[in-house]
Amino acid sequence: MLDPALGVLIAIAFAVLYAQAGWHKxxxxxxxxxxxxxxxxxxxxxxxxxxxxxxxxxxxxxxxxCLPGSFRPAAIxxxxxxxxxxxxxxxxxxxxxxxxxxxxxxxxxxxxxxxxMVVRNIVxxxxxxxxxxxxxxxxxxxxxxxxxTAGVLVAVLLYSAIDRxxxxxxxxxxxxxxxx
Numbered sequence: 001m002l003d004p005a006l007g008v009l010i011a012i013a014f015a016v017l018y019a020q021a022g023w024h025k026x027x028x029x030x031x032x033x034x035x036x037x038x039x040x041x042x043x044x045x046x047x048x049x050x051x052x053x054x055x056x057x058x059x060x061x062x063x064x065x066c067l068p069g070s071f072r073p074a075a076i077x078x079x080x081x082x083x084x085x086x087x088x089x090x091x092x093x094x095x096x097x098x099x100x101x102x103x104x105x106x107x108x109x110x111x112x113x114x115x116x117m118v119v120r121n122i123v124x125x126x127x128x129x130x131x132x133x134x135x136x137x138x139x140x141x142x143x144x145x146x147x148x149t150a151g152v153l154v155a156v157l158l159y160s161a162i163d164r165x166x167x168x169x170x171x172x173x174x175x176x177x178x179x180x
Contacts, residue, residue: 001133001134001135001136002130002131002133002134002135002136003135003136003138004135004136004138004140004144005140005144005147005148005151006130007071007130007131007133007135008144008148009147009148009151009152009155010075010127010128010130010131011065011066011071011074011075011131012065012066012148012152013151013152013155013156013159014062014065014075014078014124014127014128014131015061015062015063015065015066016062016152016156017062017124017156017159018058018059018061018062018065018078019058019059019062021055021058021104022054022055022056022057022058022059022061022062023055023059024105025051025054025055025058025103026055026056026059029051029052029055032051032054032055032103033047033048033051035100035101035102035103036050036051036054036103038100038101039088039092039100040092041088041091041092054081057077057081058081061074061077061078061081064077065078065131071131071132072131072132073132075128075129075130075131075132076129076132078125078128079125079126079128079129079132080125082121082122082124082125082128083121083122083125085121086117086118086121086122086125089102089113089117089118089121090118092113093113093114093115093118097113098112098113098114099112100112100113101113102117104117111167111170112170114170116166
């Protein structure tokens with residue numbers, strides 16, 4: 001059983017993540033279609049359909065995570081999408097294709113796929129799946145609203161900071177003669 005405040009915190013934090021992810025794909029559909037095509041996992045005719053469907057699905061998941069009656073199926077859908085993305089990256093890494101853009105950051109910031117992204121997505125999928133667990137019957141208190149608000153802010157900032165640090169590490173490693 002999951003504490004209701006923790007369940008809401010997880011759901012809202014992932015709603016923010018999915019809203020951002022869906023928005024940047026919807027904002028630049030041609031660029032996202034090129035990313036999907038580069039993964040070489042879908043038939044060519046399916047790429048434009050998937051490029052339009054995935055951002056809408058991500059935005060729908062973001063909204064559904066915030067609705068009391070739909071957060072459980074939305075959490076399962078969010079986890080499934082993260083595992084699907086991890087699988088797509090893992091397949092391409094196994095093919096030796098380390099040059100692909102992950103598609104994570106939108107059309108104007110490219111980041112190559114890597115093993116840590118596969119692990120990240122599996123950890124994120126596991127975390128969001130927790131929001132689908134049954135919740136205790138504990139009544140909601142006024143301090144829960146503050147806890148959830150602060151927790152979401154911390155989660156978003158922590159995710160952004162870790163993501164930025166890893167991006168800087170990758171950029172540093174890409175410089176000639178740098179291996180640290």
